Amino acid sequence: MSAGATGRAASDAVCDRIRPLEGTGMRTFTDPEPLVWARTEGTRIWDEDGREYLDLYAGFAVATVGYCHPRVTQAIVEQAQTMTHCPSAAPSRVRAELYERLVEIAPEGLERVLLAVTGSTANEMAVQLARAATGRQTVVTFSGTYVGRTVGSVRYAGKRAYREQLAVPGDAQFLPFPDPYRSPWAQGGDPGELALGLLEEMIDDPASGLERPACIVVEPIQGNGGVVVPPAGFLAGLRRLADKAGALLLFDEIQCGFGRSGRMWACEHEGVVPDLMTIGKGIGGGLALAAVLGRPDVMTTWKPDAITSTFLANALNAAAGVAAIDVLREERLVERSARLGARALARLQEGLADAPHIGHVRGRGLFIGLEVVKDREAHEPDPERTAAFVRTLRERGVIVGRGGRFGTVIKLSPALVIDEDDLDAGLNTILEVLT
Ligand SMILES: Cc1ncc(COP(=O)(O)O)c(C=O)c1O
Incomplete structure (x- = not known):
């Protein structure tokens, strides 16, 4: 390395x-x-x-098909020789190709697309669309949620520190996210069932203080929150409650989607389809591309010119996105993520079973989180040790991410094209450093 x-x-x-x-x-x-x-x-x-x-870490989970994949690079070069800028008000063939590709890989029923440049703006757009479609304002989301850092998206972030310097107020009804490892409030009960029960009570109780919600926003696997996989049944429960409340269900698959979790979309693990879904990061093959996918009835709410931005339909980004989607499908990278991820998770769970400072090893596909604690009984987070682990790994030539509500989760999200020997060598180094 x-x-x-x-x-x-x-x-x-x-x-x-x-x-x-x-x-x-x-x-x-x-x-x-x-x-x-x-x-x-x-x-x-x-x-x-x-x-x-x-x-x-793939540069904050962006290099899903690997850095500078030759096919993506070739598509960028060819597009750059033809047309880089195309106003978002003007149709182009490359935009048609991108829409077709996106709808082909989208969950069933999400048949329309609105483009964005960043994940944050995709989420802003999706929430505003949910508000326009329902005529309601209230957003329900969960602790640990990360949907971006623009003024219009940081309102729904779990971490208040992200808002403080910007002086932006929160704008959501937050509920505790059912983290299977870190939900002391559940007092040993099933945090998924308890969170759903709480939300249902708030919807049913006319005096709960909750306005009728426009949407429920959730990451099917929390990324920045520390690769937190909610308990089975949680997403299905949210689907039921959204329907009951007349709210739209919005899944942010920007980090956990596009093959990362071993399925094309993380919500597929639970067989749940949202009304709106935001995507980004890896879909641009390294260029700045994000999008909202949604049900046709919701996606046709706005009249022309409700939204725009100069680079929404940038031809270079679109061409890179088309190539990245083709690579993901043709190289069968989703299956690869599932296969290599299951092996990596098993190795880490076994190898770290007795590591005194690793409290939890979890994940899906090539999306894995390792929770660093002072001691395993108390679950007390250990940010200093986490920083030291990350630094030592870097000195040993291995880059990993860091996240979690206390900054104590080591995050792994390698490119799905990773060579198996490289992955094994990286895991060996992690096991050596963390034990
Ligand atoms: C789940 C999730 N949503 C939204 C975003 C924001 O995307 P961007 O940084 O492209 O604005 C991120 C970025 O890390 C993310 O992980």
Whole structure:
């Protein structure tokens, strides 16, 4: 993995150029010695000083088909030679191709598309569409939810810290997310059933304080929340309650979808279809693409010009998206995610069964979370140790993510094209470092 190079002279030189020019507020220098990205290919990153890393995080779960997949690169080059910009008000053949591909892979019944550039704007759009379609305002969502950081999406984030510096108020009825590992409020009961019971009571009780909801927003597997897979039956229960309340069910599959969980969409594990679904990250093959998919009746609510943005239907992004979808299907990467993911999860669960500081190992497909704790009885989160693990792994040439409500979940979401030997080598390093 890590190839030879020592020293940070070239990396530091890049940082020194950026530091005085960049406005504060980004995460660029939260690590005083950030990895300075110079080149990527497949599942590898090289830094500015020539060090090589195995990336088990895929750049925040974006490189689903791998970095610079040759077919995606070729599609980008060909499109760049033909047309890069096309106004979002003007139709184009590449947009038709993208819509057709998206609807082909969408859950049954989600037959229309609205494009976005980022996941956050896709979620803003989906919530506003639910409001327009129902004539209601209230959003129901859950602790730990992450639907983005724009002013219009951070309102539905579980973490209040994301709102504080922006001075944006929350705008949802939050309920506890049924985290099978970390739901002390459930007092040993089934957190899925209890969360559903609470929501049903709030819907039924005319004095609960809950307005009639426009939509229920949920990630079928929470990503930023720490790869949290809710108990079986939870999504189906939300489907039933949304119908009962006359609300729309909105699944955010931006991180857990597009093959990541070993199914095309994470909601398929539970056989539940939402009314609206947002997608992003991997679908652009590395370019900036996101979208809302939905039921035709809901998706035809708006009159022309309700929404627009200059780059919504950017031809380059669309061409990359078409190629990424083709690669995912033709290389059978969803099946690969299921197969390699099941093996990886079993290895980690077995190898970390006695690790004193790993409280929970969970996931679906190539989407895995490892919960770092001070001791396994108390489940007390250990952010310092998590940071140390992540740093040591990087020193050993392996990149992993970090998330969870306390920042104590090590997240794995490698490219689905990852070579099996590379995955095994990465897991060996993780097992060595974490035990
Ligand atoms: C589940 C989920 N929804 C929405 C977003 C926001 O997407 P973007 O950062 O592209 O705005 C993210 C980003 O991490 C995400 O993981």
